[in-house]
Amino acid sequence: MQLVVARIGRAHGIKGEVTVEVRTDEPELRLGPGAVLTTDPASAGPLTIETGRVHSGRLLLRFEGVRDRTAAEALRNTLLIADVDPAELPEEPDEYYDHQLMDLDVVLADGTEVGRITEITHLPSQDLFIVERPDGSEVMIPFVEQIVTEIDLQEQRAVIDPPPGLIDDRAEIASARDEETDAPEEPGTGSQNTGDAG
Numbered sequence: 001m002q003l004v005v006a007r008i009g010r011a012h013g014i015k016g017e018v019t020v021e022v023r024t025d026e027p028e029l030r031l032g033p034g035a036v037l038t039t040d041p042a043s044a045g046p047l048t049i050e051t052g053r054v055h056s057g058r059l060l061l062r063f064e065g066v067r068d069r070t071a072a073e074a075l076r077n078t079l080l081i082a083d084v085d086p087a088e089l090p091e092e093p094d095e096y097y098d099h100q101l102m103d104l105d106v107v108l109a110d111g112t113e114v115g116r117i118t119e120i121t122h123l124p125s126q127d128l129f130i131v132e133r134p135d136g137s138e139v140m141i142p143f144v145e146q147i148v149t150e151i152d153l154q155e156q157r158a159v160i161d162p163p164p165g166l167i168d169d170r171a172e173i174a175s176a177r178d179e180e181t182d183a184p185e186e187p188g189t190g191s192q193n194t195g196d197a198g
Helices: 069-073 169-182
Strands: 002-012 017-022 036-040 047-055 058-063 079-083 105-108 113-122 127-132 138-142 148-152 157-160
Touching: 002 036, 002 058, 002 069, 113 138
Parallel strands: 105 157
Antiparallel strands: 002 017, 002 079, 017 058, 036 047, 036 079, 047 058, 105 113, 113 127, 127 138, 148 157
16 A cells, blocks of 8 residues: 655755754654655655655655756655555554554544544644545644543444544534524524434
């Protein structure tokens, strides 16, 4: 199985180094010296990593055969793709590869549907789930233990306990709009009546 593990950014310096936007939880494994990566577009690769180092919080890579700034800049926006065994699992039991989390249903503890994970963004401080709501809008959910309380790969779902305002600000606006339109036709019924009657 092929996974996108990084996107090449701009050239750094004059000796062929590039900045990379890391898209893997295991950069030391996927983006270490000697790693051979296919590319998108395919014509840019395959690329073999010669050296890697962190500079000002960003990972810098140099590839074999890329020796100057012009060659490095030509690789800008190229996606780096690693071949991964689909059965391979991270070493830590509470860690997951991006491909395991993609397309999981996101639900609240009571089973209320929130949406579906369409993308995972790796930031320096934390990872974010990009979740597509049923109405087509997107919401960003930090992948932290306090908010994402359970990942159930068997059931293909992620259970979240979001703080106020993380996902319900849009819902409050929608429910207020529903009350305005429903009120003349159905007096006495508000959208706050969500519990079971009886």
